[in-house]
Amino acid sequence: MTITRQPEWNAEEAAALIAPIVAAESGPVLLCLQAVQAHYGHVYSDAIALIADACNVSRADVHGVFTFYADLRETPPPAVPVRLCAAEACQAVGARTLKAEWSAACEASPELATLTGVDEPIFCLGNCALGPAAMVNGELIGRADVARLCQAIDAAQAQERPL
Ligand code: FES
Numbered sequence: 001m002t003i004t005r006q007p008e009w010n011a012e013e014a015a016a017l018i019a020p021i022v023a024a025e026s027g028p029v030l031l032c033l034q035a036v037q038a039h040y041g042h043v044y045s046d047a048i049a050l051i052a053d054a055c056n057v058s059r060a061d062v063h064g065v066f067t068f069y070a071d072l073r074e075t076p077p078p079a080v081p082v083r084l085c086a087a088e089a090c091q092a093v094g095a096r097t098l099k100a101e102w103s104a105a106c107e108a109s110p111e112l113a114t115l116t117g118v119d120e121p122i123f124c125l126g127n128c129a130l131g132p133a134a135m136v137n138g139e140l141i142g143r144a145d146v147a148r149l150c151q152a153i154d155a156a157q158a159q160e161r162p163l
Contacts, residue, residue, distance in 0.1 A: 014060035038156030042073045078117030090131035
């Protein structure tokens with residue numbers, strides 16, 4: 001996966017993005033939120049009202065769905081998001097130690113912390129047999145340690161750079 005720059009908010013574009021979803025689905029609020037996030041990288045606050053109008057529900061309804069799902073975000077993602085699995089199988093093989101070591105690495109390097117963002121725990125990446133598991137810029141990492149995370153971050157950055 002390459003690092004992608006997200007487009008700026010555009011209400012007309014967003015309306016066109018969600019219109020087919022609203023036309024095809026019943027109860028499409030979550031699908032609309034996911035579509036907006038997939039396109040813009042996060043859910044702009046203006047999208048809440050737009051989706052509410054399109055789906056004929058209240059802004060509170062849309063906001064309720066938005067805040068229920070932890071994967072929906074209101075701020076742009078970091079350049080190379082890093083997420084560490086915090087579920088039980090990974091805890092049994094060192095996820096807490098990895099989290100502590102990763103936090104220490106980010107504290108020691110503000111550039112690393114800015115590049116990867118605050119680790120948002122995730123609960124099972126479906127990679128339990130290779131725990132502790134992590135996801136770096138959308139790529140699964142098994143048997144993760146700080147060195148492997150840094151390698152994956154370097155690889156993600158290298159993909160973005162022009163040749
Ligand atoms: S518990 Fe970590 S990947 Fe399943």
